[in-house]
């Protein structure tokens with residue numbers, strides 16, 4: 001799906017708009033509790049079009065006295081990474097020098113840009129907004145993010161300028177697409193280089209479906225796969241850019257384009273907040289995940305066993321713990337094959353289709369011996385269930401009183417599915433519908 005980046009100087013109302021854009025969607029998805037939410041990234045949907053939104057403003061530290069350079073950097077990154085840029089300005093303040101700076105950058109880009117004028121909540125302000133033509137970005141949309149007026153029109157205009165997503169190039173069977181993600185210095189480029197280094201069968205850098213995501217086709221240990229956006233990772237390693245924002249933005253892009261995310265964690269640092277955010281991004285996007293604990297060569301084995309370490313990480317992954325964790329060293333090339341095998345297996349798990357008869361046969365028995373708890377004296381009956389023909393595993397259970405089936409029971413169903421079929425590394429959706 002498309003990635004929209006909201007840019008603009010501080011206090012123009014970017015986050016209020018961002019929250020509005022993702023609110024509806026959050027209410028629908030309402031993902032698992034207990035996971036730190038990254039408030040700067042969300043999924044949104046308008047008129048049936050899904051897209052991701054990034055509030056770049058959320059990454060500016062001490063937003064009262066921001067350095068112009070920092071804003072500039074963020075706009076440049078947004079231009080690099082997003083598909084569409086939403087530039088927000090403030091009618092109360094009018095055009096500021098910083099707005100002009102941003103506009104100057106945006107006038108040069110070939111990606112679609114939408115100018116949104118915020119805080120327009122009366123006819124007078126509507127007239128004032130005319131001055132924003134001077135930014136040289138063409139037509140603008142006016143809105144008021146606090147009241148929500150005009151945000152519908154804003155979203156309409158945004159959807160209108162989405163680039164057409166070309167159909168993925170049809171190979172006979174598309175190769176699995178892996179994205180190597182993780183914090184700066186986790187060892188992503190070392191890992192990729194270790195693969196390339198020994199590989200005589202690296203085919204080509206082929207252009208992906210989106211302009212900037214470059215896939216590299218690999219043939220390694222007999223596996224064929226595409227690595228998403230390796231160019232970006234390798235380029236980045238040279239720059240040694242450690243802006244947190246950069247790595248998140250980079251990850252969003254890669255994750256969106258992948259089937260399976262290979263999350264590199266630095267064993268010497270442990271599983272940190274930023275790792276958790278990236279993990280959550282992958283899960284929220286319903287991608288497969290493999291966790292690689294890299295630099296395992298540096299860990300004193302008598303202070304910390306792989307088993308203990310794994311336990312600790314699994315705790316951090318809760319509640320989505322059914323994920324392969326492999327201890328590797330990109331430097332000494334330990335267990336790289338195992339890591340790849342795990343990624344390939346996760347991809348297969350994610351593509352798995354269970355026949356409706358087999359699914360019913362097993363799950364109805366499970367449900368019979370442990371039915372959903374009765375509520376207000378009413379019994380919930382589930383008589384039929386199936387896997388949906390969707391890209392990622394989704395299961396629907398038909399019940400007489402679907403609203404009575406609560407999250408704990410859904411989790412129970414999910415666990416039972418995972419016990420009987422291998423969905424390791426793959427997020428699952430469970431729906432209860434009226435029969």
Ligand code: GDP
Nearest residue numbers: 184185186187188189190237294295329330331
């Ligand atoms: P990236 O930013 O995630 O691409 O990380 P790099 O691949 O640039 O690695 C960061 C640093 O960690 C470099 O100095 C690497 O040599 C080092 N490094 C990467 N993987 C390993 C490993 O498995 N073991 C050790 N000891 N060092 C590693």
